Amino acid sequence: MFKSFRGGIHPQDQKQYSRDKAIETMPVPAKLVLPLRQHIGAPAEAIVAVGEQVKKGQCIAKSTGFVSSPVHAPTSGKIAAIAVQPHPVFGTSMAIVLEADGEDAWQEGVLxxxxxxxxxxxxxxxxxxxxxxxxxxxxxxxxxxxxxxxxxxxxxxxxxxxxxxxxxxxxxxxxxxxxxxxxxxxxxxxxxxxxxxxxxxxxxxxxxxxxxxxxxxxxxxxxxxxxxxxxxxxxxxxxxxxxxxxxxxxxxxxxxxxxxxxxxxxxxxxxxxxxxxGKPLIERVVTVSGGLVKEPKNILVRLGTSFAQAVEWCGGLTGKAAKIVMGGPMMGMAQAGLEVPIVKGTSGILALAKSDIGGGKERGCIRCGRCVEVCPMGLAPYLFAIWGQRDNVEAAVKEGHLLDCAECGSCVYVCPAKRNLVHYIKLLKAKNAAKRK
Amino acid sequence: METLNDNRLIVSASPHVRSQETVASIMWTVVAALIPAVLFSIWQFGVKAALVYAFCIGGAVGCEYAIQKLRGVEVTIDDGSAFLTGLLMAMCLPPGLPWFMCLFGAVMAIAVAKHTMGGLGYNVFNPAHVGRAALLASWPVAMTSWTTMPSVLDGVTSATPLGILKQQGFEQVVAVFGNSGNLLQAMFFGTRNGSIGETSTVLLLLGGLFLIYRGIINWHVPVSMIGTVGILAFFISGQGVTGALFHMMAGGLVIGAFFMATDMVTIPITVKGQVIFGVGAGLLVMLIRTVGGYPEGVCYSILLMNCVTPMIDRFVQPKRFGVGGERA
The missing domain is CATH 3.40.50.11540 (NADH-ubiquinone oxidoreductase 51kDa subunit)
Structure with missing residues (x-):
């Protein structure tokens, strides 16, 4: 017997697209966007000025607390801007924009x-x-x-x-x-x-x-x-x-x-x-996949590279995408476009066609109990939709144990009525957090 | 989502992949599982049964359509749930029931039991059984008039086995079929009288097993309900194993346990709660059959257990992760 846990689901693993593709190093693009928030905790603080020349591996934003993390220049070049930029998790965030000089020269003494x-x-x-x-x-x-x-x-x-x-x-x-x-x-x-x-x-x-x-x-x-x-x-x-x-x-x-x-x-x-x-974190491995990516790959890519550039490096898209996702399809974040940078937490970029995402119109709950059966946390997820619609944050937290939920999405995956339970769960959590403040 | 014809992307909460299963696929799969028993019943009872099916299903689907139009909500007759309600109700009615009664039952099931509560998913009671109960209360004679089956089948009378049991005792039931072996054989294969779709134990069982295999229903409800009836009958029918087998196959128990007591909307949501439901329904079936005034009690037992479903759900909750220490 293999080791396991209670509940859970068996979606098609879809790893056939990229499982046998060796990690390929992607060239450094001309422009990199480096958000100051690429981690959980306090955002980093820029320590470079616009127009400044920086070297590869140089710290360009310092950590601002114990639970915080610095940002380094992934290549050498010039700081073009420090401004609000698109962010794959937060929508937008302050970021350092770096124009690569093509030298890709390490800062002295880093290595x-x-x-x-x-x-x-x-x-x-x-x-x-x-x-x-x-x-x-x-x-x-x-x-x-x-x-x-x-x-x-x-x-x-x-x-x-x-x-x-x-x-x-x-x-x-x-x-x-x-x-x-x-x-x-x-x-x-x-x-x-x-x-x-x-x-x-x-x-x-x-x-x-x-x-x-x-x-x-x-x-x-x-x-x-x-x-x-x-x-x-x-x-x-x-x-x-x-x-x-x-x-x-x-x-x-x-x-x-x-x-x-x-x-x-x-x-x-x-x-x-x-x-x-002595190498700071300036690059990571990202899976670029999904039914629409021409040549799915695992790429070693500099942080700050845009999704568009990464997808382009994988041959572009073969059709109209219904969703662009950062991360996996179960817990990843849907993106509004490809002009967002790869950050430290970007494990994958998925371009999914309508046929990949399934789903359909949200119908009423038929109490089939599939969500209860698969919930690895032993919750009754169907109730969160009801509490969400009725704005009953208190019941969701106290009776439903809302905060136990890790938003794994298993309940939504199996729901035959295509109910957007995680949507309601996120909404209830946000309202609960706002209430506590 | 459907109106997107430009290059905009869908930005919605995770997850971004879903299973293929839909409410409609569940309902139509249950319908498919019933088809062998339906075909058998039409062969057994002929055109009379076919007419009951037609009026019940037509009435249920038509009623749902009309109500959803009147309520100004989306028409969802394509999801198969009204069709299934009509079909299941027909299977629990005597063959030859007049058409207007069929329509009345369908309206009670769909309009009263389902839509007054808010439609699919909100109803407390099993709609098909509400329809049947309303008919039994309104036309008790018509609802218990069992027309003799066509002559293709030998050795049957115009009463149901449970009816004979209630009025004349078990010896008479056995006498009608010759011996207890013949009786059990008839109960298993369906060469006996009864409601349209309840007679053939073997075909209903096949349909039920198909649903379990497909993951549409779980085995806990049918096994706990039929098992409870079997164990009780073994001890109180005075006929031992024969009595147990007879009661497990008699009346609407098999169709009720596999197809009505598994109606997701009206039963507890946890497996543990479903077992309580099944055992409770089984107890009530035997209570009604042996002590009550009716020969058969599957319909009422399920409706009564529907009443306590919200309470079961309140007290029987899933085991939460991370509460109560280590589990090896």
Whole structure:
């Protein structure tokens, strides 16, 4: 039996488009847009002026608190503007616009070879923080915060998230196959920081090649590989922890409450780059896919590259897109256009045709109970639509346990009446947050 | 969404992919699962049964159309739910019921049971059974007049097995069919009298299993309801296994348990709640059959359990993740 959790769904994984495409490096575009908010926490603050020349790897916006993260120039060039720009998550955000000079020249002294074993934990955390590393799985939570849990939380398990349960996405899969040494080094660094002896990599069994490959690679290392059932949302932190350790993160709690820290595979590869070679986070692997992309690919791309440029590099679109999505189709964000920049949390860019998205007219709930059956959090999602329509925030929070919902979208996926439950859930959460203020 | 003909994109909340299943696909799949039993009943009872089907389905669909037009809401007769209500109601009626009664039942089902509550999804009671109950209250004689089946089938009388049981006892039921083996065989294959669509246990069972296989219904309701009847009958019918098998196949139990007690709208939403529903309905069936005034109680047992569904949903809630510690 493969490890799993209660509930969940089995959408078509759609990974056939890009699963066998090796990571391809995309050329640096002429213009890069670098939002100051690419992470959870306080926005970074620009420390360059318009017109200034910057080098690749130079810090151009500094972190403004503990839960914050700096931004670095992904290439050398001139600061063309610091202005409000489109943002794939927030709609718009202050951003630094960089005109590339084509030299792609590193700043002096950024690249340094270091042996992580000889560095202290505080040095390691400082390096990770200054490199602007955040969770690359999509949530973009600053990594130095996660790897430095409060001392009252006793951590006994490090889990590496290679589940990649979202349909279409294959970026993590390719990282595991192509950059295993970097990733393993990142895991060893994380183990040192947490003072642990062993880590577990969780991988869905639809990536059997990665499971077998990493099992071999990790022989003799303090790293185990756990094959997980292919079921969405296997890669959600709480479900992953449940599947691997049998522990349930308590309602309202964090993984650290059950002694677990979870890190994404790509994030740890970035940690290794930063610690051992001094490379800040200036690029990432993005899956460009969907039925409409001419040549779906996994690309290594500089942050700030626009979706349009990335799609163009993949041969453009073969038809009219109904939706452009950043991230996976289950939890990603629908975009109003392609003129938005790739940010640290961009795991995928999907161009979906009407036939890919399915759905149809929203009808009345027939109480079929499919949503209750699949909800991995054990909620009754159908009620949120009713509370949402009636504006009953209090009942949704108290009776429906609204804040337990991670918006995985399983309920909407299965709903035969095509009810937009996550829409109502997001609405209720926003209203609840506004009320508390 | 449909009016987009330029290059604008749809920007809506996640998720951005959906399953193929729709309300209409569910309803029409249930209709398809009933077709073998429907064909058998038309072969068994002939044109009389076909007419009941036609008036019930036509009445239900026509009534839904008229009401939705009057209410000024979207006409949704294509979703198959009114068709299914008419079909299921017809299957629970005696063959040869006059056309105006069929129409009356259909109007009670659709107009009263369904649309006064707000339409599909909001009704408390199973519409098909409300239609049947209204007919039984209005024309008790017509509703219990069982026309003799055509001569293609031997060894049947004009009363239903449960009717004979109520009035003359189990020995007489067995006597009518010759021996208990013949009786159970007739109950299983459907060569017995009864409401139009309830006679053939085997074809209804096949339809029900098809729905379970397709994931349209789960097994919990039919198994708990029929199982409860079987266990009770084993102990109180005085006929042991024969009595248990007889009661499990008799009357409208099989069609009720697989096709009406699984009506998503009117039963609890959690599996645990559905088991409570099934057991409760099974208890009521045996209570009515053995103690009550009617020979058969499936219709009322389901309607009564429909009443307590909101209460079951209130008390039986899914097990939340992250509450109550570790689960291995």
């Amino acid at each position: 340094v070879e270091r042996d992580w074993r000889s560095l202290s934990n505080s040095d390691l955390l400082e390096i990770i923080r200054n490199a602007g590393i955040v969770g690359l799985g999509g949530a973009a939570f600053p990594t130095h915060v996660k790897l430095n849990p409060p001392p009252d939380k006793k951590i006994d398990t490090l889990i590496i998230n290679g589940a990649e349960c979202e349909p279409y996405l294959t970026a993590d899969h390719r990282v595991m196959l192509e950059w295993p040494d970097k990733m393993i080094e990142g895991i060893e660094i994380a183990l040192k920081l947490l003072g642990l002896n062993e880590a577990v990599i969780g991988i869905e069994k639809n990536k059997a090649d990665a499971v077998a490959f990493l099992e071999k690679k990790c022989q003799g290392k303090p790293i185990k590989v756990a094959a997980l059932e292919t079921k969405y949302p296997q890669g959600a932190e709480k479900m992953l922890i449940r599947a691997i350790t049998g522990r349930e993160v308590p309602s309202g709690g964090l993984p650290a409450d059950v002694g677990v820290i979870v890190q994404n595979v790509g994030t740890l590869a970035a940690v290794s780059d930063a610690v051992s070679h």
